[in-house]
Amino acid sequence: MMRASSLASGSQGNSYVVETEDGLILVDLGISFRDLVCRLSYLKASPLKLKALFITHEHLDHIRGVVQFLKHTSCPLYITKKTMERARLDEKKWSDRIHLIEREDVVEFGSTVVQALPKCHDAAEPLFFNLFHRGCQATVLTDTGVPDAAMAVSISRADLLFLESNHDVEMLKRGPYPEHLKKRILSPYGHLSNQQASSLVAMNASERLRWLFLSHISEHNNTPETALLTLENALSERTPLKELKRVLTTPQAPTPWAEVAPL
Numbered sequence: 001m002m003r004a005s006s007l008a009s010g011s012q013g014n015s016y017v018v019e020t021e022d023g024l025i026l027v028d029l030g031i032s033f034r035d036l037v038c039r040l041s042y043l044k045a046s047p048l049k050l051k052a053l054f055i056t057h058e059h060l061d062h063i064r065g066v067v068q069f070l071k072h073t074s075c076p077l078y079i080t081k082k083t084m085e086r087a088r089l090d091e092k093k094w095s096d097r098i099h100l101i102e103r104e105d106v107v108e109f110g111s112t113v114v115q116a117l118p119k120c121h122d123a124a125e126p127l128f129f130n131l132f133h134r135g136c137q138a139t140v141l142t143d144t145g146v147p148d149a150a151m152a153v154s155i156s157r158a159d160l161l162f163l164e165s166n167h168d169v170e171m172l173k174r175g176p177y178p179e180h181l182k183k184r185i186l187s188p189y190g191h192l193s194n195q196q197a198s199s200l201v202a203m204n205a206s207e208r209l210r211w212l213f214l215s216h217i218s219e220h221n222n223t224p225e226t227a228l229l230t231l232e233n234a235l236s237e238r239t240p241l242k243e244l245k246r247v248l249t250t251p252q253a254p255t256p257w258a259e260v261a262p263l
Helices: 033-042 066-072 081-086 149-157 169-174 179-186 194-204 224-235
Strands: 002-008 015-020 023-027 050-054 077-079 098-100 106-109 112-118 127-133 136-141 160-164 211-215 245-248 258-260
Touching: 002 033, 002 136, 002 160, 002 211, 015 033, 023 112, 033 066, 050 106, 050 112, 066 077, 077 081, 081 098, 112 149, 127 149, 136 149, 149 194, 160 194, 169 179, 194 224, 211 224, 211 258, 224 245
Parallel strands: 023 050, 050 077, 077 098, 136 160, 160 211, 211 245
Antiparallel strands: 002 015, 002 258, 015 023, 106 112, 112 127, 127 136
C-alpha cells in the first residue's frame, strides 16, 4: 500500500509526503518545521516515521524548513551539490546528514525506491521524483516550464500524481505581475500552465492513475475552479479515466490521505 498527501502547495510553500510500510518520505519542505509537525499530526502521522527528505530545487518556497528539519530530526537529506550550494547549506556542518544525489540517481529504503529525474526550471539542478513501492508509483512534478518525454513516461505509469497547474495564461497576461516576471513564468524555465498540465494528463495518463493532485496553483494568476475546468475539458476529449479522483491543493493546509494498492 502507498498513500500520499500534499502538506502544502503554492508560492507560499510546498511540501509533499508519501507513506509506505518503510516510513514517510518528504519531497520539499517549503514550510516551517513546526508546520510540518502540525500537518503530519493532522494526518495522524508521526514525525518519528520520517525516513528522508528529497529536495527538488533551491527556491525558498521549497526549502524554507530544511535547516530546522536538520536540527530536529536525524533523517537524511537528499539534494544535488549545486542545489545545496545555492541553498547555502553547510555541507561540513551536516556532513552526516546530507547525501548528494545526481540526476537519474535511485535511492532505496527497504522496498521503497526514489528516482530523481531532471526538469527545466530557473534553478541550479532542478529535479522531479518518482517513488515506487510494491508495484505502485507516486510522481511529484511541479516547477517546470516545459513538458518532456521523461515526464510523459512518468505520468503514464503513475498511480498518484502531483502535477503543477500553475497559471491560466490569459489571467497571467492581464494580471498584476511585472512584465519580466510574466515572461519568466511563461518561459521554458518557468511554470506549467493549466493547459500544459491538462494536456499532459490527457495525452499520457493511463487507467492506473487513481489520484491527481492539481498543485502549485497561483493565487494571483489562476483559481482552483479554472484549473479544474481546464482539466475536465481536456479529459473530455479522450477515453474517460473512470477511477481518477481530482484533488485541489493549497499552501495553507494538507490534503486528506490518498491511498493506492497494487492492481
